[in-house]
Amino acid sequence: MLFNEKELSEECGVFGIWGAESSQYLTYLGLHSLQHRGQESAGIVCNDSGKLQGYRNLGLLSQVFDKPEYLERLSGNSAIGHVRYSTAGENKIENVQPLFFDFSNEQFALAHNGNLTNAITLKKKLEQVGDIFISSSDSEILMHLIRHSKKKLFEDKIKDALKQIQGGFAYVLLTKGSLIVALDSHGLRPLSIGKLPEGGYAVASETCALDAVSAEFVRDVQPGELIIINDDGMKIDHWTNDTKMAICSMEYIYFARPDSNILGVNVHISRKKMGINLAKEKPVAADIVVGIPNSSLPAASGYAEASGLPYEMGLIKNQYMGREFIQPNQSLREKSVRQKLAAVRSVIKGKKVVLVDDSIVRGTTCAYIVQLLKDAGAIEVHLRVASPPFKYPSFYGIDIQDSKELIAAQKTKEEMRQQFGADSLEFLSEKGLISAIGLNFDTPYQGLDLSYFNGDYPTPLYDYEEKVSKDLKIGKE
Structure with a gap:
């Protein structure tokens, strides 16, 4: 792309690990491979024997984790990470992901790549019933919707919440007992899963990050899927079956790294x-x-x-x-x-x-x-x-x-x-x-979002x- 005073900026990069020692270091390596997707902030949250802990800050990944102790004090066999470019919400510490929620009855963290097209409407409704937002990012909306769900099981609460949001999203959530992956109904944002040599799983926005941790590619996450990864393995579920592939064409043109494969197609x-x-x-x-x-x-x-x-x-x-x-x-x-x-x-x-x-x-x-x-x-x-x-x-x-x-x-x-x-x-x-x-x-x-060129948007745009x-x-x- 020709150099502009403000170049077209990538969305964000998400990464997750389940079932591997030193998950924080593997997550760091994975995020390093995704640094091209966001240079404003970075963070990692780990699951250490059922207790979540994390560190995040503004800056490049190497700047955020510029002291060894920042990674050393994180531990556990599962983690999620995020590098951010602020397409929605200001570039401030409150918006740095993964967002971490510590409630009296549960803990979970979430990392999000994409943008919700009905975020303004949803946020107004949630504020009207007393919800308080700690960030200006649209990513936080999912947490509030999960908490409002009347479903009993956590994964059912997530399904309930996902049915209320619109737009492009790839979510990776970490709880005490599982790593949960969700993709929007059109697959607008890329997301892939790999198997680690030691038997665990890795999830990443691009396959180049799977390569960085020696994970063998298993599959691309498909539109509308909700995938639960835990000690029992990987369970593929769906939050919706009303799907139609429309992967972002700019991933192939500009965003993704040349060594990444998206839906089986090499970017280079x-x-x-x-x-x-x-x-x-x-x-x-x-x-x-x-x-x-x-x-x-x-x-x-x-x-x-x-x-x-x-x-x-x-x-x-x-x-x-x-x-x-x-x-x-x-x-x-x-x-x-x-x-x-x-x-x-x-x-x-x-x-x-x-x-x-x-x-x-x-x-x-x-x-x-x-x-x-x-x-x-x-x-x-x-x-x-x-x-x-x-x-x-x-x-x-x-x-x-x-x-x-x-x-x-x-x-x-x-x-x-x-x-x-x-x-x-x-x-x-x-x-x-x-x-x-x-x-x-x-x-x-042919399964591509070409709306940048012809104005034919694959989803309603609401707000x-x-x-x-x-x-x-x-x-x-």
């Missing part, structure tokens, strides 16, 4: 196929293909392979620049981009360049990147984007909830090309994207309906 391979399809759909006469580090490189490789053009490392990213490096004005932002990215003049000079990016969201520094290549001596710069135009906001766990933030919702393709200073600009089609990912579900969209009706009108004009 799908991104390379996006580049291949893009080259077939939008060819251009050029000398070399250059990708923008890092998530665009597989698509650039695919474009080069399909077009027969040389693939060159024409842009170098400074890997030591933090993603959180955000500057308050355009002049400083451009200087920060120069620190983040450099053109290899000897590769670029005198060449017609195909510049491949995975997606364009806000596009505020696209012009600067194109100019960077032209300053390095590029004769022409043809921008090719390995996804359709991002025209519609997201409400399932990505930090774009207003079409005004999306350049493709405000400008035509030609207007964008002129603003960027590119010699041409083309996007991958929806058909090309679906083909590249290659899921095989019996639905018109956002009025906003969405305006955004849909803008996007289709």
Whole structure:
């Protein structure tokens, strides 16, 4: 993705362990592999002989657990962890997960990836009956609904609560006696389960985290499932059977790590196929293909392979620049981009360049990147984007909830090309994207949420309906 003053941000990462010694250290390793999904805060809660204890704070995982004693004082054979990006709720200590609840009759902790579309309505109703919220995160709502349920068994209380919430969610809960996993009815957020060498289980937002703890992949959690893992093994149940797969397409385009597999599809391979399809759909006469580090490189490789053009490392990213490096004005932002990215003049000079990016969201520094290549001596710069135009906001766990933030919702393709200073600009089609990912579900969209590109949301949007009706009108004009 082209560097913006505020890049499109991942949702969150959740991880869980059941039945393994030193669960806190395994959870730390798993979360480290998920750090790309959230850099604002991190936390771990462990189950030590039926008593839950945890530690959480603001910052990167390594900053939160920067002293050995923070992990050493946690113990037990089961744990859950979370790395957070605040798509709903402020970035403050009260919102750091896992959220931990210590009642007189029970303890449990929960970690959540996603966003609830009826959170505002539910919170108002709960406050009206006297509930007090300790955080501004929508994740806490599930706990209140569980406590209000009249069901006797805890897992039935969870089912009761899940039937009242809407949107995208992957929950991992830890109690004294079990690790509980739940996924929304459309599978919008990814979640996988693996078997540990010592016999226990691991649960993670991405399979790369299972690999980090040497867990053998067992299965992806399916829409509407409620899975209970305890000392008796793994029990697969459902909180609803009214399901239809619609996994977030941006997981394949940008969010997930290239070494992760989502629903049996490797992310790197799908991104390379996006580049291949893009080259077939939008060819251009050029000398070399250059990708923008890092998530665009597989698509650039695919474009080069399909077009027969040389693939060159024409842009170098400074890997030591933090993603959180955000500057308050355009002049400083451009200087920060120069620190983040450099053109290899000897590769670029005198060449017609195909510049491949995975997606364009806000596009505020696209012009600067194109100019960077032209300053390095590029004769022409043809921008090719390995996804359709991002025209519609997201409400399932990505930090774009207003079409005004999306350049493709405000400008035509030609207007964008002129603003960027590119010699041409083309996007991958929806058909090309679906083909590249290659899921095989019996639905018109092949089990993918493509609402960012066409405004066809897989679920009702409840609290956002009025906003969405305006955004849909803008996007289709």
